[in-house]
Amino acid sequence: MASTGTAKKTEGEQPSKETAIRVPNPHLQKMKEDVLYHLALGTGTHNLPALFGDVKFVCTGGSPLRMKAFITSIAKEMAIGSPACDLPNICAATDRYAMYKAGPVLALSHGIGMSSIATMLHELIKLLHHAKCSNVIIIRIGTSGGIGLEPGSVVITKQAVNASFKPQLEQMVLGKSVLRNTDLDEKLAEELLECGKELHQFNTVIGNTMCTLDFYEGQARLDGAICSYTEEDKMKYLKAAHEAGVRNIEMESAIVAAMCNLSGIKGAVVCVTLLNRLQGDQITSSHEALVEYEERPQKLVGQFLKKRLGGK
């Protein structure tokens, strides 16, 4: 099945014009060599265009094991590589991140939180630039806490919002506050929503995602080691978030949005909700249920890749 979206030439899902990776950093061209330290790769030690030049889709999630399971299923689906052979971890020289490749699909882990994913994305975007990749899409697939949705629902992020529900990310650069836009690609979100609906296996919605610095206090949980607010305060805050269009909470979406926007990459965030935060804080579903929930964003993005790649 080929993608059907052709609304605008420059913004359609499969533009004919090649869109190169933008690295808004004039200093890079002066560097003789670039060591991508946390990925254990580099321009002086690896032939990045040969290794990564064909990459069109980057899928990233918190857990290395989940990324390995994802790429194994994609490789099987696309009949890439031998089913008997494990795909190797390209970043095996470090245990910071794990990276796997199957044809034009790269899967890599990002750990927990904005600092962890930001460090990886800086090096990934430079890698894609050095490898002369074009028309790249980055999709985060992950888990989150839902607001007002039944557990197991999948949320595709429209805007990543901050603790005040605003679509912006504040970063400190040389001690000064810089605000960045955190809108995600609207057409890509709609295409992903369509893929979710086609599967007919779980509830899929587009909504805003609140991106926080921590899992407990930042997400208004009552069950962290530290908590200075009441249950009423919490509920008032979560309900205000819901009214502002927030449908789930996680810790990475704002960086994905901000960095994709700055480097001319289409970005998406697809997260399953493990619980409904209006009902509680602890993740108490059975191990089996959680494993099945965690597979849902992978299934949805698998459907998307099948359609995109099957049409070629």
Added chain:
Amino acid sequence: MASTGTAKKTEGEQPSKETAIRVPNPHLQKMKEDVLYHLALGTGTHNLPALFGDVKFVCTGGSPLRMKAFITSIAKEMAIGSPACDLPNICAATDRYAMYKAGPVLALSHGIGMSSIATMLHELIKLLHHAKCSNVIIIRIGTSGGIGLEPGSVVITKQAVNASFKPQLEQMVLGKSVLRNTDLDEKLAEELLECGKELHQFNTVIGNTMCTLDFYEGQARLDGAICSYTEEDKMKYLKAAHEAGVRNIEMESAIVAAMCNLSGIKGAVVCVTLLNRLQGDQITSSHEALVEYEERPQKLVGQFLKKRLGGK
């Protein structure tokens, strides 16, 4: 060798009075069960007092492999367990964090950045509380960028400072800004400095540590995917940091300080500097040199544990 510090009864290195873990969260006592989701442990599934009741020292670093190497060397040094047997990963049911135990020493990984270490520390502090531990010390051992120090120097943090060089951490709680104190335990820092000096193997200093949200722009690097400032701007900022007492930069110290302060735990941060940021941004030392540098905080904390535990 026993510790010699006895200046104040309540603040000495080995107080006779038991200091319990404080969990400043009144909601915890109402919970029937506590699922420590990211550690794959819980009060309903594990006998936490039996498993962890004797823990006195928690050592935490970014990399799971480094933590395994650390606990293996500590176990050997203390003659705990069989040298032929691997110590098991207590969090083996998840790949978010790895945890190992040798007698009173717990070693666990924290990933990259404040969100990652905060999530772990919330659950660790609850674990220590549920296990009825007392007089616990938490030490982060890690890597960092140095300012004005020769690479390979070890910095013991006095205060974790923000991008404006102030000893405070801003956290968003229910959409409101909360400022937290990021001083670390002064006596513990001095004791660790003494241990470094006794080893006579590398330069050890006490200084302030700047804790940032990201590795590239937040640390004034010129070699990220995104950079909007000049080399002059960068140098001016790093020199101002040095004048304010900053000796190294990393991404976790402020959370360690803030959370230890709030829960009545003595905390320390001991990081080796992999480069001198006044000389460059890229980590280009040989693999062998970096491996040796990374072992230095472990050696220093190993010396500290030997003295503390040998004196019992």
